[in-house]
Amino acid sequence: MFTETELTAAQMQDLASQRPVANFQSRFGDDEPRKGADILVEALEREGVDCVFAYPGGASMEIHQSLTKSKTGVRNVLCRHEQGEVFAAEGYAKCTGRVGVCVATSGPGATNLVTGLADALLDSVPMVAITGQVPRRMIGTDAFQETPTVEITRQITKHNYLVMNVEDIPRVVREAFFLASSGRPGPVLIDIPKDVQQQMSVPYWGPKVSLNGYLSRLPSPPTTAQMQQVLDMLLAAKKPVVYAGGGCLDAAPELKEFIERTGIPVTNTLMGLGCYPASDELSLDMLGMHGAVYANYAIDSADLLLAFGVRFDDRVTGKLEAFASRASIVHIDIDPAEIGKNKHAHAAIFSNIKPALRTLNGMIRAGGATFDFSDWVADIGAQRE
Amino acid sequence: MTAGKAVVSTGVGQHQMWAAQHYKFDEPRNWLTSGGLGSMGFGLPAAIGAAAARPDATVVDIDGDGSFVMNIQELATLHAENLPVKMFILNNQHLGMVVQWEDRFYGANRGHTYLGSPDVEYHETKDEADIFPDFVKICEGFRVPAERVVRKEDLKPAIQRMLDHDGPYLLDVMFPHQEHVLPMVPGGGTFKDTITTGDGRTPELKDMKTL
Numbered sequence: 001m002f003t004e005t006e007l008t009a010a011q012m013q014d015l016a017s018q019r020p021v022a023n024f025q026s027r028f029g030d031d032e033p034r035k036g037a038d039i040l041v042e043a044l045e046r047e048g049v050d051c052v053f054a055y056p057g058g059a060s061m062e063i064h065q066s067l068t069k070s071k072t073g074v075r076n077v078l079c080r081h082e083q084g085e086v087f088a089a090e091g092y093a094k095c096t097g098r099v100g101v102c103v104a105t106s107g108p109g110a111t112n113l114v115t116g117l118a119d120a121l122l123d124s125v126p127m128v129a130i131t132g133q134v135p136r137r138m139i140g141t142d143a144f145q146e147t148p149t150v151e152i153t154r155q156i157t158k159h160n161y162l163v164m165n166v167e168d169i170p171r172v173v174r175e176a177f178f179l180a181s182s183g184r185p186g187p188v189l190i191d192i193p194k195d196v197q198q199q200m201s202v203p204y205w206g207p208k209v210s211l212n213g214y215l216s217r218l219p220s221p222p223t224t225a226q227m228q229q230v231l232d233m234l235l236a237a238k239k240p241v242v243y244a245g246g247g248c249l250d251a252a253p254e255l256k257e258f259i260e261r262t263g264i265p266v267t268n269t270l271m272g273l274g275c276y277p278a279s280d281e282l283s284l285d286m287l288g289m290h291g292a293v294y295a296n297y298a299i300d301s302a303d304l305l306l307a308f309g310v311r312f313d314d315r316v317t318g319k320l321e322a323f324a325s326r327a328s329i330v331h332i333d334i335d336p337a338e339i340g341k342n343k344h345a346h347a348a349i350f351s352n353i354k355p356a357l358r359t360l361n362g363m364i365r366a367g368g369a370t371f372d373f374s375d376w377v378a379d380i381g382a383q384r385e
Numbered sequence: 386m387t388a389g390k391a392v393v394s395t396g397v398g399q400h401q402m403w404a405a406q407h408y409k410f411d412e413p414r415n416w417l418t419s420g421g422l423g424s425m426g427f428g429l430p431a432a433i434g435a436a437a438a439r440p441d442a443t444v445v446d447i448d449g450d451g452s453f454v455m456n457i458q459e460l461a462t463l464h465a466e467n468l469p470v471k472m473f474i475l476n477n478q479h480l481g482m483v484v485q486w487e488d489r490f491y492g493a494n495r496g497h498t499y500l501g502s503p504d505v506e507y508h509e510t511k512d513e514a515d516i517f518p519d520f521v522k523i524c525e526g527f528r529v530p531a532e533r534v535v536r537k538e539d540l541k542p543a544i545q546r547m548l549d550h551d552g553p554y555l556l557d558v559m560f561p562h563q564e565h566v567l568p569m570v571p572g573g574g575t576f577k578d579t580i581t582t583g584d585g586r587t588p589e590l591k592d593m594k595t596l
Contacts, residue, residue, distance in 0.1 A: 084456050291568070
């Protein structure tokens, strides 16, 4: 949403601070002190969480006690290993697009989440992982079931938090959910010491997110001038191909319309399967190391490569110099770090693919441009034999 | 048999690639796989998350014998949480994808990629009693119905039984470890290096461009 409309800094901060559930009815009175763990669970309820994957332990049992009292009836699916629960949270997120939530205890509980966090980061899966931690006064003493979770997970999460103050819980949870689901999605970890979970406090749900740097670096929707560049390259091309990946999972209608208007063949990465219907005749199925020969042939022969929501991963490209070597490359991605990382982009558009394709489709519709790549499609079709 | 509408999760390896190549997805977010990290053991728990998220969907885990055993404890979750996940184990008694690379690039020298019983090898004896581990028996212990499929002609009816059953169900499907995922562009290779023929019955010592 943030990357689809033009917003001012103040508007962005306001929107980012809003919780999905409006007019929430707490089971506590407004001035009633309650435990940090109860504040945490209510924060999850206000985010619209209906299902968590949580495995209890000493440092997280307060959270489980609070979960059992949830008025909105948050369901816990009790997996039998924290790795099971973190992969389950990923499965939940991948098939719905919503933030997957998992909870583990300190020490071995947290370290068992590591593989899943790295997996979520590499596949850009929106996830919030909550881990118990030993009481604040014991941190750093090699306490029972203590591990420096924030240090361990720093490089395998989009962001992480160690909550040292019970009053921070409302803001931290909102920030975590916002970071997990905005821009390029990813896993965010919240480490909460047990004594913070037990501390009595009256929560204030008002504070705004404090993420000015991040908000200012989110992409705005692309301008007509930027997309005109892409349109010009399209009009000049004879052998274009669309290389679409995980970044297009929420832009399937826009992608379908684009292909309908242009007749360009589409190939998907492993992560992008399904973003364009495989049963359609313009689908070239998967490309890459174990991709279809006709898909890799199309890339190899193309004179224009439209890279939508992809990152030129080595399983797709093989030798970089030889990949799409005859093509000009248009790269549209929501993460600026990916643009130009592996392959030089002749036209680089830093944007969410959804508004980019919407703008482009609008321009093609308005300008009345028509395309005919049927010879090229037939050429690829001959390779299918 | 699922009309292309199932939610499919996988582990990592040959079975994952075959699932990606052969199941045609017309809509996004029905395909759950570990791509960037390529983490084995992903299939069953991811299917659990999907079954909890979308109770109306048919959720299928297409797994390998190596990947499945890594998070096998989650069979307990299926029974305890009543999640109707359908599971395939593409069982070749080996770590299939690594075996494929061994066949192509290392002259079929096995480097700890055999996952079956050390006393007998099922692919030699073809005796069902030699299949190791016995996933059907393990499922019984977790109160999840399961069947083994050894012959091609038995597969479709078994799948139908699995889909018709109300609740979780597992099919342990045996197949040869000499099968390779094709086509294959070797790591660091180019389109010209594409391999489209051969399998483990004719091992090679090809040049891998990079790891």
